[in-house]
Amino acid sequence: TQPKVTLAHGGGGTAMRDLIEDVFLETFSGAGHAAPEDQARFDLSALAAQGDRLAFTTDAFVVDPLFFPGGDIGKLAVCGTINDLAVGGARPVALSCAVIIEEGLPLETLRAVVASMARTAAEAGVVIVTGDTKVVARGACDKLFLTTTGIGVVRTGLDVGIAKGRPGDVVLVNGLLGDHGAAILNARGDLALETPIESDCAPLHDLVATLIAAAPGIRMMRDATRGGVAAVLNELAEASGVGVRIRETDVPLRPEVNGFCEILGLDPLYLANEGKLVAVVPPEEAEAALAAVRAHLLGREAAIIGRLAAERPGRVVMETRFGGERIVDMLVGDQLPRIC
Amino acid sequence: TQPKVTLAHGGGGTAMRDLIEDVFLETFSGAGHAAPEDQARFDLSALAAQGDRLAFTTDAFVVDPLFFPGGDIGKLAVCGTINDLAVGGARPVALSCAVIIEEGLPLETLRAVVASMARTAAEAGVVIVTGDTKVVARGACDKLFLTTTGIGVVRTGLDVGIAKGRPGDVVLVNGLLGDHGAAILNARGDLALETPIESDCAPLHDLVATLIAAAPGIRMMRDATRGGVAAVLNELAEASGVGVRIRETDVPLRPEVNGFCEILGLDPLYLANEGKLVAVVPPEEAEAALAAVRAHLLGREAAIIGRLAAERPGRVVMETRFGGERIVDMLVGDQLPRIC
Numbered sequence: 114t115q116p117k118v119t120l121a122h123g124g125g126g127t128a129m130r131d132l133i134e135d136v137f138l139e140t141f142s143g144a145g146h147a148a149p150e151d152q153a154r155f156d157l158s159a160l161a162a163q164g165d166r167l168a169f170t171t172d173a174f175v176v177d178p179l180f181f182p183g184g185d186i187g188k189l190a191v192c193g194t195i196n197d198l199a200v201g202g203a204r205p206v207a208l209s210c211a212v213i214i215e216e217g218l219p220l221e222t223l224r225a226v227v228a229s230m231a232r233t234a235a236e237a238g239v240v241i242v243t244g245d246t247k248v249v250a251r252g253a254c255d256k257l258f259l260t261t262t263g264i265g266v267v268r269t270g271l272d273v274g275i276a277k278g279r280p281g282d283v284v285l286v287n288g289l290l291g292d293h294g295a296a297i298l299n300a301r302g303d304l305a306l307e308t309p310i311e312s313d314c315a316p317l318h319d320l321v322a323t324l325i326a327a328a329p330g331i332r333m334m335r336d337a338t339r340g341g342v343a344a345v346l347n348e349l350a351e352a353s354g355v356g357v358r359i360r361e362t363d364v365p366l367r368p369e370v371n372g373f374c375e376i377l378g379l380d381p382l383y384l385a386n387e388g389k390l391v392a393v394v395p396p397e398e399a400e401a402a403l404a405a406v407r408a409h410l411l412g413r414e415a416a417i418i419g420r421l422a423a424e425r426p427g428r429v430v431m432e433t434r435f436g437g438e439r440i441v442d443m444l445v446g447d448q449l450p451r452i453c
Numbered sequence: 454t455q456p457k458v459t460l461a462h463g464g465g466g467t468a469m470r471d472l473i474e475d476v477f478l479e480t481f482s483g484a485g486h487a488a489p490e491d492q493a494r495f496d497l498s499a500l501a502a503q504g505d506r507l508a509f510t511t512d513a514f515v516v517d518p519l520f521f522p523g524g525d526i527g528k529l530a531v532c533g534t535i536n537d538l539a540v541g542g543a544r545p546v547a548l549s550c551a552v553i554i555e556e557g558l559p560l561e562t563l564r565a566v567v568a569s570m571a572r573t574a575a576e577a578g579v580v581i582v583t584g585d586t587k588v589v590a591r592g593a594c595d596k597l598f599l600t601t602t603g604i605g606v607v608r609t610g611l612d613v614g615i616a617k618g619r620p621g622d623v624v625l626v627n628g629l630l631g632d633h634g635a636a637i638l639n640a641r642g643d644l645a646l647e648t649p650i651e652s653d654c655a656p657l658h659d660l661v662a663t664l665i666a667a668a669p670g671i672r673m674m675r676d677a678t679r680g681g682v683a684a685v686l687n688e689l690a691e692a693s694g695v696g697v698r699i700r701e702t703d704v705p706l707r708p709e710v711n712g713f714c715e716i717l718g719l720d721p722l723y724l725a726n727e728g729k730l731v732a733v734v735p736p737e738e739a740e741a742a743l744a745a746v747r748a749h750l751l752g753r754e755a756a757i758i759g760r761l762a763a764e765r766p767g768r769v770v771m772e773t774r775f776g777g778e779r780i781v782d783m784l785v786g787d788q789l790p791r792i793c
């Protein structure tokens with residue numbers, strides 16, 4: 114029978130110490146690391162060499178299923194927190210990893226998730242430096258939840274924010290929308306598509322670096338996770354006191370995603386993304402921004418989807434493909450459960 | 454019927470935004486806060502004015518029941534993370550708050566927990582600056598889990614660590630051991646004591662400041678949570694390559710805790726604490742350290758419980774009250790489930 118996580122693995126004794134050592138510390142830091150302290154420590158002057166402000170962000174991850182086309186909960190947790198640092202203009206530095214495990218989870222499942230976290234972090238050049246491991250009784254949680262918290266350093270002089278949009282600014286996204294939400298729905302068997310859609314789950318810090326270099330006057334960035342692009346645009350409209358006008362024909366969508374959204378009556382602007390951001394740049398930098406993003410592996414299908422306007426402040430208005438107009442509100446009511 | 458948390462509260466739409474705004478942001482930051490960004494930001498030079506290193510730590514909290522004599526999951530989550538910062542010699546600065554909520558949790562319960570977090574943080578002078586809110590379907594988690602991550606600044610020149618113990622050093626604790634574990638056991642009805650025991654849950658950063666001022670040569674501190682004082686002493690013995698000798702008669706215990714431990718055959722050294730630390734100080738600073746800790750509200754029952762020795766490196770040995778000796782190992786097997 115395959116080895117499983119037991120309550121003793123969270124009990125503070127030898128079983129816990131061995132699990133943490135063997136599954137987490139070896140994977141995250143390699144063998145031969147020093148005896149761990151209750152906190153990681155970073156030289157503040159080394160951080161200050163990278164910028165003038167510390168960024169700090171956290172997300173919990175409860176996605177079901179744990180593994181899906183294009184990713185898994187571990188990759189998602191690392192990318193999600195990297196992205197919340199990156200969209201603030203920060204270079205991601207380090208992550209923490211808190212896990213809540215249901216008694217009985219196969220150890221192999223845990224190892225696969227942790228290996229995916231380590232791989233994703235290493236590729237992104239961030240270190241996982243501290244964590245916590247709790248085990249709850251069977252039935253007290255569903256398999257595995259992760260919470261990653263990140264610290265990073267914001268580039269000196271850069272000041273992006275949701276309230277910084279100005280009329281005339283240009284809105285761009287870095288590619289096809291809704292793939293993550295669609296991938297999870299389909300992985301649950303809710304769509305029964307012939308070819309699985311892959312989640313777009315990806316770390317965006319390098320794309321963001323490229324974008325900032327091309328558009329140093331950039332106003333704001335947001336990764337369009339739960340609530341989709343619609344949520345980001347509505348927050349932008351409200352916080353900046355501007356109208357947002359987008360054009361339906363300019364919104365990049367995978368035909369399969371577009372297709373099932375039509376069939377199910379879903380709006381792809383509400384679908385979650387895990388590797389897509391909305392960026393607002395001043396008009397004179399829009400062309401350079403788009404070209405730079407398109408030249409990046411994670412931005413090949415990037416598009417300008419709209420502009421900010423003085424008219425209808427607080428509102429997001431879409432010119433439909435039929436030449437009409439409709440208001441794109443925040444999502445009201447349920448969206449897709451456990452997508453992130 | 455009382456209002457409850459629904460899946461829509463985690464869905465990325467208006468219900469989520471309103472819940473975060475109303476329950477978390479207003480409580481943590483007060484009304485009139487700016488539109489929130491995906492990450493909090495801190496001036497690095499302001500941090501550097503407090504010390505030379507950043508400390509970073511995380512813990513998940515899954516305690517059952519959510520409310521118990523002496524505290525609740527919110528107070529526990531704030532204190533626990535403050536303590537993991539403090540024992541590294543850091544002044545706690547800010548916390549993040551990630552919550553996983555079971556669909557159907559009464560909103561009032563959530564509010565009570567969040568209010569307790571806010572109160573505890575405010576009293577400790579730390580700010581809760583960012584967070585995340587996920588809702589899972591009924592049955593996918595048990596009521597409410599919290600993960601707090603903390604950042605702080607380590608005092609310049611101070612370098613404490615688990616490997617820094619030296620033969621001759623003195624081991625002290627700041628008070629009665631095992632109260633948290635006992636309180637939770639009893640709150641679950643597992644003990645049926647006549648008078649409830651209160652958890653010792655408390656933020657230790659101020660006590661730590663006092664201790665460091667009195668014993669600037671301090672070697673290490675650890676809060677004795679899961680696995681109790683026995684776990685800390687074993688890690689210390691191993692990492693420092695020293696023997697640890699403690700005396701049973703010097704271990705401060707509440708008579709009730711001692712009593713039920715004897716009846717149930719539990720060792721109080723394995724019981725969890727949430728407001729107790731183990732500190733190791735050089736012998737010449739021991740007296741000053743003890744006096745300073747005893748003068749603090751959270752250290753009135755502090756005691757020197759033992760010493761480090763060159764003999765029996767890696768081992769924790771207790772002189773029993775009957776004049777014998779026994780080895781105090783790490784806990785093997787289960788401890789108390791869901792105490793933290």
Ligand SMILES: Nc1ncnc2c1ncn2[C@@H]1O[C@H](COP(=O)(O)OP(=O)(O)OP(=O)(O)O)[C@@H](O)[C@H]1O
Nearest residue numbers: 133137149150151210212243244245246512678679
């Ligand atoms: N999932 C994990 N990933 C990375 N590191 C981890 C993980 N779990 C634990 N650790 C590390 O192992 C060490 C011990 O963690 P542990 O949670 O026991 O410490 P603690 O927070 O002081 O205790 P408690 O959680 O009981 O309050 C710490 O250095 C911690 O960072």
Ligand SMILES: Nc1ncnc2c1ncn2[C@@H]1O[C@H](COP(=O)(O)OP(=O)(O)OP(=O)(O)O)[C@@H](O)[C@H]1O
Nearest residue numbers: 172338339473477489490491550552583584585586
């Ligand atoms: N429990 C909470 N406590 C404090 N702040 C919170 C909490 N939940 C959310 N917030 C804050 O609300 C804002 C929106 O959070 P949200 O989780 O929607 O952002 P996100 O992480 O970018 O999105 P997602 O979680 O979908 O990736 C952030 O500023 C966040 O810090």
Ligand SMILES: [Mg+2]
Nearest residue numbers: 172193197338
């Ligand atoms: Mg996020």
Ligand SMILES: [Mg+2]
Nearest residue numbers: 197336338491
């Ligand atoms: Mg985000």
Ligand SMILES: [Mg+2]
Nearest residue numbers: 244245511512
């Ligand atoms: Mg911990």
Ligand SMILES: [Mg+2]
Nearest residue numbers: 512533537678
């Ligand atoms: Mg802890």
Ligand SMILES: [Mg+2]
Nearest residue numbers: 171172584585
């Ligand atoms: Mg979030």
Ligand SMILES: [Mg+2]
Nearest residue numbers: 151537676678
């Ligand atoms: Mg600790």
